[in-house]
Amino acid sequence: MMQKSSKIYVAGHRGLVGSAIVNNLRQKGYTNIIYKTHKELDLTDMQAVASFFKDNKPEYVFLAAAKVGGIVANNTYRAEFIYENLQIQNNIIHQSYLHDVKKLMFLGSTCIYPKNAPQPMKETYLLTDALEYTNEPYAIAKIAGIKMCESYNIQYGTNFISVMPTNLYGPNDNFDLEKSHVLPALIRKIHLAKLLHQKAYDKVLKDLEVDTITQAKSYLEKFGVTEKQVEIWGSGKPRREFLWSEDMADATVFVMENIDFKDTYDQDTKEIRNTHINIGTGIDISIEDLAKTIQNVIGYEGELYFNTQKPDGTMVKLTDPSKLHTLGWKHKVDLEEGIARIYTWYLHQNKKES
16 A cells, blocks of 8 residues: 555656646655656656666556647647657556556546447447547557556556546646647637737737737637637537546545555456546536636637537547446536636736736
């Protein structure tokens, strides 16, 4: 069992997921947390990762490091998404086995499930049909991670657990207009449209770090942002589930503290599979209603334009978190409260007062 003084390695500590896990561990009194920046340790480098494990000997590992992005990034950088994610997880999982890590947690994504999976998605739906094309390379990497953990547990007796969080948002999210996920992208786009509408050009320039408002407007038009409207890809009809990142972190630490691999499957089964655990709310919202909720929180009075010439992606993607509920954990922060929190964080972090 994890002790307050146990040596805990959090891979990917600067990201949305990893930073939330580090904060949660600290809040719970864990004092021996180790991590490295990308400059200090390239997780795609097998020898570097091997040396790190040999020198530091972590007892527990949270594998939250990954190359992530939204539809555009996933579809554009397909080779990078499969190569880098496979390299990272192969290196960390294998070195955790070689150096007798007591427990490892591998964090994936609910994009592992088939495009047309029944809703809500149960863990047993893994590998029952084709994946969504736009993020297939990323999903395949994550599926490989689940199977690697299962296989090492079965063959070597390790205690490696996989959890699949739904769409996350929260402090340290990625707000890049090209590469971010839908919720932070909408927050930034709608925020900037509001500033344009208010003619608060100095704040627009500060946000985008450009010199002239002409440059700013030209750049924002590429993403469908003007003072009169915000363009949103697709029809707005797809439904998505969102989980506050600090809730996700609380769930992962709860599982690390209380759940072992043997608790994730039926002990009487002959074939051990689908041992991963969904982390979600079990509640979804349409992209249109999400955008309107963000619009209300931010106070933007312009129009929302849904560009139906752009792809929608999967129409419905909702997790069934009943396995996690049975193990003893449920989420606490609802979506509207979370959006207000992340918008406040964004303004404070970037010192952009609306």
